[in-house]
Amino acid sequence: xxxxxxxxxxxxxxxxxxxxxxxxxxxxxxxxxxxxxxxxxxxxxxxxxxxxxxxxxxxxxxxxxxxxxxxxxxxxxxxxxxxxxxxxxxxxxxxxxxxxxxxxxxxxxxxxx
Amino acid sequence: xxxxxxxxxxxxxxxxxxxxxxxxxxxxxxxxxxxxxxxxxxxxxxxxxxxxxxxxxxxxxxxxxxxxxxxxxxxxxxxxxxxxxxxxxxxxxxxxxxxxxxxxxxxxxxxxxx
Numbered sequence: 001x002x003x004x005x006x007x008x009x010x011x012x013x014x015x016x017x018x019x020x021x022x023x024x025x026x027x028x029x030x031x032x033x034x035x036x037x038x039x040x041x042x043x044x045x046x047x048x049x050x051x052x053x054x055x056x057x058x059x060x061x062x063x064x065x066x067x068x069x070x071x072x073x074x075x076x077x078x079x080x081x082x083x084x085x086x087x088x089x090x091x092x093x094x095x096x097x098x099x100x101x102x103x104x105x106x107x108x109x110x111x112x113x
Numbered sequence: 114x115x116x117x118x119x120x121x122x123x124x125x126x127x128x129x130x131x132x133x134x135x136x137x138x139x140x141x142x143x144x145x146x147x148x149x150x151x152x153x154x155x156x157x158x159x160x161x162x163x164x165x166x167x168x169x170x171x172x173x174x175x176x177x178x179x180x181x182x183x184x185x186x187x188x189x190x191x192x193x194x195x196x197x198x199x200x201x202x203x204x205x206x207x208x209x210x211x212x213x214x215x216x217x218x219x220x221x222x223x224x225x226x227x
Contacts, residue, residue, distance in 0.1 A: 006156075042117075042202075042217040043157075090156050101147075102215065104156030 003027050006091050006105035013081055013112055021076045021108045023091030032074040033102070035090040036060060043090060049074060050096075081112040115140040117205050119218035127226055130193055134221045136186040136203030144208035148177050148188045151200045151220065160188070160201075193225045 004025040013019055025032065030051040035043040035058075045058030049068040063085070064078050074093075078085055088109050094102040117138045126132050138146070145164045149157035161170045161177040163186075169178050174191045190197055200220035207214050 040219065040222075042219045043215075044217075045215070088154075092156075101159045101162060104149075104158070106156050107154070109154065 004091065004093055004103050004105045006089075006108050008108060009106060010109045011111070013110070015080075015082055015112055017081050019078050019081055019110070021089055021091075021110070023074045023076070023105055024072050025074075025093040025103070026072060027093060027103065028071065029093035029103075030071070030096045031094045032068065033092040033094075034058070034064075034066060034074070034076050035092065036062065037088045037090060037107075039088075047076065081110075083112045086110060086112050115205075115207065115214075115216050117203055117216045117218040119201075119203050119221050121221060122219070123222040123224070125224045125226060126193055128193060128195060132190050132193060132223065134188045134190075134201050134203075134223070136188070136218060138184050138186070138203070138205045138216070138218075140184075140205040140207050140216050142208050143181060143184075144206040146177075146179055146186050147204040147206070147215075148175070148186075149202040149204060151202055153199070157202055190223075193223075195225050195227060198223060198225045 007022045032049045034047040037043045044060035046060050046062040047066040049055050055066050088107050090107045091105040092102045120135045147162045148160040151157040160175050163179045176189045179186045200222050202220040203218040205216045
């Protein structure tokens with residue numbers, strides 16, 4: 001069982017609200033990632049981090065922002081949610097070395113109405 | 114363009130039968146290939162990871178193969194169980210960047226019927 005946790009698991013929220021999706025890992029991993037996944041589609045990288053105070057945008061453009069103040073914590077924030085943000089958001093982490101496993105959280109299913 | 118293609122898109126088999134899922138990729142330079150199992154509404158869980166020098170790896174009833182020359186991989190599931198019903202995702206990592214970027218296939222949706 002991977003020690004990476006996401007909260008909430010499900011979130012239904014109205015348009016225009018500010019939301020923060022939480023992701024925490026207790027494995028001491030330097031690399032952390034946020035992916036977005038629509039039903040039946042592949043995962044798309046939206047943000048990643050090499051370590052504390054490091055954040056980078058991924059391949060898929062996203063209006064969300066992230067922060068990495070602590071190694072174990074990598075929250076994702078949407079300042080003003082829109083229906084187009086409805087999706088599943090998956091957080092992952094891995095060690096810095098190559099060829100190491102990436103561990104995924106259970107995901108947050110976000111619905112913006 | 115780095116891509117990962119999986120086939121079939123979906124598959125239905127009877128409990129106890131074997132099946133093989135396919136993955137073709139164009140990711141270069143290649144670092145490793147992973148197979149993940151993703152249950153509906155959950156995060157992916159790693160089954161196997163193979164580097165360039167490995168051509169087969171097993172994890173219980175799951176056996177993955179890799180042909181780095183033809184850029185193909187397969188995942189063979191033996192004696193399927195109802196709990197094998199899930200999406201199986203092929204993920205290829207490159208070594209052309211510090212991140213070790215992961216490229217995801219769309220997955221094969223496997224349904225096992227009793």
